[in-house]
Amino acid sequence: MTDRLELRDLLPDDVGPDELARLARVHELLVSAGAPAELPPHLESAPRTGRTGGGATVLPLDRSRWRTIAMTAAAAAAVLFGVGFFSGWAAKDTGFRAAFGPVPMRGAGATSKAIAEIWVAPADKALNWTSKLKVRGLPELGKDSYYALYLTDAKTGRKILVCTAFSVHAGVTTVTFNFPGEAKDRGWLIVSETPGPNGTEIAKPVLWTEAERSSGTA
Amino acid sequence: MTATLALSLGLPAAAATATIPAVDLRAATDGDLLQRVGTGDRDAFEVLYRRYARSVFGLALRRLGDRGIAEDAVQEAFASVWRSAGTYRRDRGPGAPWLYTVARNAIADRGRRRPEPVSEVPDTPDHEPLPGERAEAEWVSWRVHSALEELPFSERQVIELAYWGGLSQTEVADFLGIPLGTVKTRTRSGLGRLAAALEGELE
Incomplete structure (x- = not known):
């Protein structure tokens, strides 16, 4: 990955030699620093702080940022994308009745031939959306590697939580x-997560919904 | 995880906030934020957390090598920042090295509390970097990752996808649904901002 990166390929053609030399030093730092750690969703907000009189305040870890989202009134407004490449949820899929779907996902490059769809059942009273993902064409990963499905904000592309x-x-x-x-305004992103150096993980996007794909304009 | 977060007292009186002029917290320097955190400013703490959480987590991962323990260490490191920000003195230096020291100490404390594995005598030479080299590498990573957090999201996104997402620029463009030229322009702008932010490291 980074050892194959040619800085010149990353930049527009009109970058002059002085600027290129300056950016090359940053490039070297980025390569030597390695991938930044991916914060798990429950660590994306600061721990709650507070104090009580006379002693230490003991607070539980703030690992439930999504719960605040769950309190928001929601109306499913996902777009239907026509007939999917899979057979949908036929009689054999008893116990699961999709409220909307299929929401298609697609990839690029090495995963351009992989495909996936998401089907979402009606939410319960607590706004839990039971869903199913069907995927084919992704390569099997090695030991200690896996795929992770993230719910994303369709407007910004930011990961909201891992599904x-x-x-x-x-x-x-x-x-x-x-x-x-x-x-509403949600997308999905599948990344492959493989072990990197020093306990880090390398997360590579492999499939995404159309909403996610258009998020780069945010 | 069942870990809990302990925060002790000793914060300066809230009235002290009146002496600090209002600023846009997102544009505030680390030193500004630390001064505010020292007075119990929760919003400043949140901004500081967003700015440094990934860097602290990365440092904890490198030091501890275990994601679960590293996650707890992040919580403890920021608890330590919250607790001791009142001792930060701007005239002794900028905020980033102070934060790094506090976080590193909290992570080291967390590492000391876990049980030591039974050690065996290695039968091959140790190729691990020397402590000084490791500290230098950790500091550079800290600075680079912290500077990345300060980039506009659109620029950080293209840099992370290209450098660590394994995508070519064409694939990044396809992934984001934007022209290849825009990807390159954002990369150029992002690297330029990083160069400005990391001037000290570029000497």
């Missing part, structure tokens, strides 16, 4: 997951 982690097999892999809260 599930999974591995794949040849053929169609089906994964059941849940996401809480608002369903």
Whole structure:
């Protein structure tokens, strides 16, 4: 990855030699620093702080940022994308009735031939959206590696929370997951997570929904 | 995880906030934010957390090598920042090195509390970097990752996808649904901002 990166390929053609030399030093620092750690969703907000009289305040970890989202009134407004490449949820998929879907996902480059769809069942009273992911064409990953499905903000592309982690097999892999809260303006992103140096993980986007794809303009 | 976060007292009186002029917290320097945190300013703490959480987590991962323990260490490091920000003195230097020291100490404390594995005598030479080299590498990573957090999201996104997402510029453009030229322009702008932010490291 980074050892193959040619700085010149990353920049517009009109970058002059002085600027290139300046940026080359940054490039070297980025390569030597390695990938920044990916914060788990429950660490994306600061820990709650406070104090009580006369002693230490003991607070639980703030690992439930999504719960605030779940309190928001939601109305599912996902766009239907026509007939999917899978057969949908036929009689054999008893116990799961999709409220909307399929929401297609697609990739690029090495995963351009992989495809996936998401189907979402009606939310319960607490705004839990039980959902199913069907995916095929992703390569099987090695030991200690896995795919992670993230719910994203369709407007900004930012990850909101991780829905599930999974591995794949040849053929169609089906994964059941849940996401809480608002369903409007949401997208999904699948990343492959493989071990990097020093306990880090390398997260590479492999499949995404159309909403996610357009988020780069944010 | 069942870890809890302990925050002790000793913060300066809230009235002290009146002496600090209002600023846009997102544009505030680390030193500004630390001064505000020292007076119990929760909003400043939140901004500081967003600015440094990934860097602290990365440092904890490198030091502790365990994601679960590293996650707890992040919480403890920021608890330590909250607790001791009142001792930060601007005239002794900028905020980033102070934060780094506090975080590093909190992470080291967390590392000391976990059980030591039974050690075995290695039968091969140790190729790990020397302590000084490791400290230098950790500091550079800290600075680079902290500076990345300060970039506009659109610029940080293209840099992270290219450097660590394994995507070519064409794939980044396809992923984001934007022209290749825009990807390159954002990369140029982002690297330029990083160069300005990391001037000390570029000497």
